[in-house]
Amino acid sequence: MAHTRFDESFAPIAVVTRSGLEESLHHGAGVVVEADGVVSASIGDADLVIYPRSALKPLQAHAMVGLGLDLPAEQMALVCASHSGEPAHLEGVRRILAAHGLSESDLQNTPARPYGADARAAARVAGVEPSPLQQNCSGKHAGMLVTCLVNGWSLDDYLAVDHPLQRAITKAIIELIGTTATAPMHIGIDGCGAPTHTLSLRELAIAFGAVARTESVVHGAMGAHPAMLGGTDRDVTAWTVAVPGLVAKEGAAGVMAVATADGRAAAVKVADGSDAARRAVTIEMMRLLDIDEEVLTAVTPQVAVPVLGHGVPVGELRALPWTS
Numbered sequence: 001m002a003h004t005r006f007d008e009s010f011a012p013i014a015v016v017t018r019s020g021l022e023e024s025l026h027h028g029a030g031v032v033v034e035a036d037g038v039v040s041a042s043i044g045d046a047d048l049v050i051y052p053r054s055a056l057k058p059l060q061a062h063a064m065v066g067l068g069l070d071l072p073a074e075q076m077a078l079v080c081a082s083h084s085g086e087p088a089h090l091e092g093v094r095r096i097l098a099a100h101g102l103s104e105s106d107l108q109n110t111p112a113r114p115y116g117a118d119a120r121a122a123a124r125v126a127g128v129e130p131s132p133l134q135q136n137c138s139g140k141h142a143g144m145l146v147t148c149l150v151n152g153w154s155l156d157d158y159l160a161v162d163h164p165l166q167r168a169i170t171k172a173i174i175e176l177i178g179t180t181a182t183a184p185m186h187i188g189i190d191g192c193g194a195p196t197h198t199l200s201l202r203e204l205a206i207a208f209g210a211v212a213r214t215e216s217v218v219h220g221a222m223g224a225h226p227a228m229l230g231g232t233d234r235d236v237t238a239w240t241v242a243v244p245g246l247v248a249k250e251g252a253a254g255v256m257a258v259a260t261a262d263g264r265a266a267a268v269k270v271a272d273g274s275d276a277a278r279r280a281v282t283i284e285m286m287r288l289l290d291i292d293e294e295v296l297t298a299v300t301p302q303v304a305v306p307v308l309g310h311g312v313p314v315g316e317l318r319a320l321p322w323t324s
Contacts, residue, residue, distance in 0.1 A: 006271065009045040013270065014277040018307055018315040026277040028254065028270040030322065032288045033205045035213060035263030037178075041288050041324040047200045049185055050269045053251030054082045056173075056196060057140050059207050062218045063172030064143050067165070068150040071096060071143070076221035077228035078139030080249065084231025085114020085123070085134045092228060093133060096142040100149055107132035108159055109141040109192040116231050137192035139228075144194070161187055161195045173197060176207040191252065204257050205265040212247040213263030219247055235279050235303035242299045243291055254278045260289055276305040276317055284319035 013028035029044030039046055061069075061079045071079065075096050083089035097103055112135035113128070114120045123134060132138055144165060148155050153164050160166065170187070177199070190196035199207070211219055222229055226240035229249075239248050245261025254270030256278050266285040270277045283300055307315035 006048075009048045010271040011044040012320050013043055013268075014280045014317060014319050016307060016315065016317045019309065020315075023315070026270055026272060026274055028268060028277070028281065029201060030266065030268035030281065030285065031201045031205055032266040032285070032322070032324075033202065033209060033264065035209060037202075037206050037209075039202065040264075041266075041322045043320075043322040046202050048269060049198050049200050050204075050255065051188060051190075051196050051198055051251075051253070052204050052255050052257065052267075053190060053196060053253060054137070055204065055249045055251035055255045055257045055267075056199075057081065057137075058211055058218050058222065058247060058249050059173050059176060060140060060169050061143060062176065062211055062216055063169040064147040064165075065217045066172055067147050067168055069143055069147045070150075071146070073217075073221040074225045074228055075139075076143075076217060077225035079143035080218060080222055081139050081229045082115060082136040082236075082250065083139060083228065084116025084234060085119040085136065086116055086231050087119075089139070089228065089231065090133055093138045093142050096139070096146060100146050102142070102145055102149075104131070104133045106145055106155060107138055107141050109135050109137050109194070111135060116234075118232065135192060137190075137194070140194065141192065159193050159195070166195050169195075170197065173199075173207065176210045177203045178206065178210075201267045201269060204267040205259070208247055208249075208257045208259035208267070209263040209265035212245065212259035212261055212265065215261075219245075222247055222249075235282060238299055238302045239282070239286065242295050243286070250275075250278065250282075256282050256285065258282070258285055258289065260291075264289055279303055279305055280317045281319045284322065288322060288324075 010027035014026040016024040031046035032041040111130040115136040230237035253273035259265035
């Protein structure tokens with residue numbers, strides 16, 4: 001049997017039931033930390049090293065603010081976003097670029113159609129070809145370009161791992177974690193083309209807690225403009241609307257990180273990368289962070305993934321308990 005670095009890292013984390021029978025099982029790992037970084041709950045390996053993917057965006061934005069990025073809050077939320085590509089999102093990115101003498105042609109993220117199903121369908125019907133602007137990371141890339149301008153750094157190679165911008169982002173992420181290491185364990189390339197750092201789940205939670213606890217510019221922007229952070233029918237938007245002071249961001253391949261205003265935080269990785277399972281587990285993470293039961297009751301129907309039979313609910317996708 002082939003062995004992987006994930007051996008013994010994951011535990012059962014979510015189960016799908018259909019018509020009274022358990023049909024499918026998802027595995028994963030996760031951690032909840034107090035404001036001081038002490039683990040209060042976990043499942044699987046809390047120190048599993050992962051690519052947070054787009055869950056890094058608030059940390060990258062925090063770094064860019066420290067480098068002089070100064071945008072209106074609505075636009076700063078877009079820098080943190082995996083937006084759905086709705087008209088307000090695309091117009092917001094255009095405004096970031098135009099205000100600094102940049103254009104869509106300066107964006108170097110991977111061309112794509114919108115992430116949101118409705119926006120993607122509308123683009124297809126309109127005959128709009130994939131473009132960097134429509135891709136869900138265009139706000140982050142616009143922020144990176146502006147940060148380079150502010151610092152007098154070159155624009156044509158801003159995605160290079162050794163570019164001054166990317167080196168500074170790496171340094172700032174390390175500072176958020178509070179580690180003495182000189183660099184993250186590994187830096188890869190994300191789907192959008194930008195460098196993506198590895199962190200352990202515990203480190204990711206600690207970094208999110210630091211962003212929330214310090215009431216940073218990024219924290220304020222995400223809370224003030226949750227529709228820019230995700231979009232229509234996105235669970236990250238629903239949770240941010242419902243929980244004042246929350247910092248929340250999902251990442252590709254089954255990642256989620258959240259933090260409350262007091263610095264308590266949680267992070268999860270679903271082993272098979274299922275976003276549906278990630279959404280179910282996020283509900284459990286909110287419960288472990290002591291989000292008010294009335295809020296959980298109100299938001300859960302908005303974010304739960306239905307299990308349908310002949311078009312009607314016949315089961316559920318639910319998270320399994322963590323240890324504490």
